[in-house]
Amino acid sequence: MAHANAGFALNDGMADWTANAYAGEAAKAYDAGTAWTNPAGMVRIQGNEFDGTVNLIDPSLAFRGQDYVNGVAVPGRQSSKGIDAAVSGGTATVISLSPRLKLGLAIQSPFASRLAFEPADYTGRYQATRNIPTNIQALFSVAYAIDRHLSIGGGPIVSYFKERQAHALNLQNAQTALGTVSLGPQGVDPVAQFRGDDWSVGYDVGALYQFNDNVRVGVNYHSATYYKLQGYQDVYVPEAVATLNPLNALIPGIGSIVSNSLKAQTYNSSVKVALPGWLDTSVYWQISPEWAVMGNVTWTNWSLFQHNKIVPDDPSILSSTDIQYNFRDTVTAGVGVNYRPRWQPRLMLQGGVTYDQSPVTNSNRQATIPDGDRVEIGVGASYRATRNITLSLAYTHYFFPGSNTIDNAIGNVSSATPLGNVTLNQGTIRGHYNLANDALAIGFKQVF
Numbered sequence: 001m002a003h004a005n006a007g008f009a010l011n012d013g014m015a016d017w018t019a020n021a022y023a024g025e026a027a028k029a030y031d032a033g034t035a036w037t038n039p040a041g042m043v044r045i046q047g048n049e050f051d052g053t054v055n056l057i058d059p060s061l062a063f064r065g066q067d068y069v070n071g072v073a074v075p076g077r078q079s080s081k082g083i084d085a086a087v088s089g090g091t092a093t094v095i096s097l098s099p100r101l102k103l104g105l106a107i108q109s110p111f112a113s114r115l116a117f118e119p120a121d122y123t124g125r126y127q128a129t130r131n132i133p134t135n136i137q138a139l140f141s142v143a144y145a146i147d148r149h150l151s152i153g154g155g156p157i158v159s160y161f162k163e164r165q166a167h168a169l170n171l172q173n174a175q176t177a178l179g180t181v182s183l184g185p186q187g188v189d190p191v192a193q194f195r196g197d198d199w200s201v202g203y204d205v206g207a208l209y210q211f212n213d214n215v216r217v218g219v220n221y222h223s224a225t226y227y228k229l230q231g232y233q234d235v236y237v238p239e240a241v242a243t244l245n246p247l248n249a250l251i252p253g254i255g256s257i258v259s260n261s262l263k264a265q266t267y268n269s270s271v272k273v274a275l276p277g278w279l280d281t282s283v284y285w286q287i288s289p290e291w292a293v294m295g296n297v298t299w300t301n302w303s304l305f306q307h308n309k310i311v312p313d314d315p316s317i318l319s320s321t322d323i324q325y326n327f328r329d330t331v332t333a334g335v336g337v338n339y340r341p342r343w344q345p346r347l348m349l350q351g352g353v354t355y356d357q358s359p360v361t362n363s364n365r366q367a368t369i370p371d372g373d374r375v376e377i378g379v380g381a382s383y384r385a386t387r388n389i390t391l392s393l394a395y396t397h398y399f400f401p402g403s404n405t406i407d408n409a410i411g412n413v414s415s416a417t418p419l420g421n422v423t424l425n426q427g428t429i430r431g432h433y434n435l436a437n438d439a440l441a442i443g444f445k446q447v448f
Contacts, residue, residue: 006330006358007276007302007371008113008133012055012396013090015443019380019394020336021352024294027218027282029208031445032092035104037280038206038220039141039153042102045094053392053443055088061115061370065406065431067123070173074123074427075187082117082128082370100145104155111135111161111275115368120168125189126426127367127410130166135159135275137225139204154205159225161273162197165310165368167321169235169413170424177420183255184241192321192413194269194310196231202277214286224277224304233269233310233321268313274304292338294352302327302359308368322411323366327359334376346384350394353377365406370433372404382443392443400435 011022014033028034029041032049061083067074092106115131117124136159143153168191171184184190206220245255282296309322334354341347353376360371380394409428414421 006300006332006356006374007305007327007360008111008369009300010088010109010112012057012088012439012441013053013108014051014092015053015380015392015394015441016350016382018055018396018439018441019350019352019378019382019392020294020338021334021354021376021378021396023334023336023352023354024282024284024296026206026220026280026296027208027216027284027294029216029218029284032094032104033106035092035094035141036090036106036108036139038208038218038282039104039139039143039155039204040151040206040208040220041218042094042104042141042143042153043100043145043151043208045096045102047096048448049094049445050448051092051443051445053090053441055090056085056440057088057437058085058439059083059437060435062434063117063124063370063431065124065429067126067427067429069126069170069425069427074126074170076121076123076125077119078123078431080117080119080122080124082115084114084116086112086114088112102143102153104139104141104143104153106139106141107136108139109134109136113369121187124367124429124431125168126170127429128167129191130164130193131368132164133161134163135161141204149210151208152206154203157202157204157223157225159200159202159275160197161200161225161227161229161275162195163229163271163273164193164195166191166193167410167426168192170426171241173425175423175425182246183422185244188238188240188244190235190237190241192233192235194231194233194271194321196229196269196271198227198229200225200227216284218280218282218284220280222278222280224301225275227273227275229271229273231269233312269310270313271308271310273308276301276304290340290342293335294337295335296333298332300330300332300359303329305359321413323368324364324411325366325369326364328361330357330359332356336378348382350380350382351378362403362405364408365404366408366410367406367429368410370404370406370435372400372402372433372435374435374437375399375401380441388447390445392441392445394441394443396439398437398439404433404435406431406433
């Protein structure tokens with residue numbers, strides 16, 4: 001999994017944000033990145049500007065624990081490193097139509113994760129083996145300066161979201177019309193996988209108030225977006241499940257029929273997803289030509305993300321997976337500092353610290369999103385290499401101070417088969433996650 005911020009949010013857009021640990025973003029308004037963090041700040045940009053950043057995200061996630069079905073431990077390895085490193089990027093462009101009127105375009109990936117548990121015999125395989133959501137949003141915005149103090153800005157968001165989920169199916173102790181039976185050999189598991197995508201539209205609105213040349217406050221609201229991911233859910237059934245199915249002892253060949261039925265009846269599915277909106281209130285204070293400080297408090301509407309239910313389009317097919325997340329709304333707070341030495345005004349050194357509350361707690365943690373509260377510490381530097389080009393390098397480390405335990409179930413899986421309705425008990429996973437993350441950002445700015 002690779003997600004740099006609470007839940008499966010990904011704030012790693014521009015190098016300048018990473019350097020300050022994402023503090024004060026809605027009030028900075030000194031480069032094109034404001035086209036995403038608060039479009040109202042674009043009125044402060046002189047001329048036209050393009051910003052681009054490449055982010056290298058290297059998270060760490062290690063699980064140790066056990067999955068239990070009906071109180072019996074699931075055979076398999078009791079530890080796993082469920083993580084993939086990732087590369088992300090972001091761009092922002094501001095076009096000046098006049099000193100008071102600006103246009104902006106920002107393209108970012110605000111939500112993503114790369115959960116990938118290995119190996120195949122990991123004890124928590126019935127809870128999660130893959131969870132890979134990816135979101136790309138484009139914000140088209142306009143900003144206008146009402147007077148020398150107040151500016152407003154905003155515009156529509158066009159958003160694309162896709163998701164891939166996978167977990168093994170537990171064929172042991174299945175509930176059928178024949179009672180409790182085993183539908184396959186021990187240790188040989190089918191794998192259910194869902195893939196789907198959808199488009200959505202949202203909006204962003206913001207305001208910036210400049211008290212004087214040195215102090216400003218910004219407020220920005222980025223709306224939630226809603227999706228119905230249309231795709232398919234397939235089940236890979238190993239040959240051993242069909243040929244060695246214990247049901248063959250009752251009726252020759254019935255094991256293959258059941259296995260193929262489980263596989264054939266799980267196509268053309270959908271899942272509804274709501275990605276949260278957030279409200280950012282920030283302040284920026286240029287104390288002197290050398291020093292600036294900034295801070296923010298951000299509320300995120302994570303409570304929109306309650307469950308993830310995959311349902312076949314055909315109502316006669318019962319196969320479904322319903323993961324109960326029960327996320328809570330969160331508050332994030334951060335402070336940052338910029339220093340531009342007198343002896344080298346082309347150089348700016350940056351730092352920051354942020355406390356990022358997670359929507360996940362020990363009581364609602366699921367193996368698909370094993371998140372926790374974090375503290376983010378960022379450092380960075382930017383250098384104006386030429387009159388029009390600035391290069392940036394930033395690094396942030398994430399600490400997860402909580403216990404990050406799990407005692408939860410993904411939910412049982414039901415399916416219609418020749419044996420009637422079959423319910424597979426996926427079990428309850430209990431254990432502990434060790435979490436950490438490092439992010440490196442390389443940025444480029446050009447005035448044109």
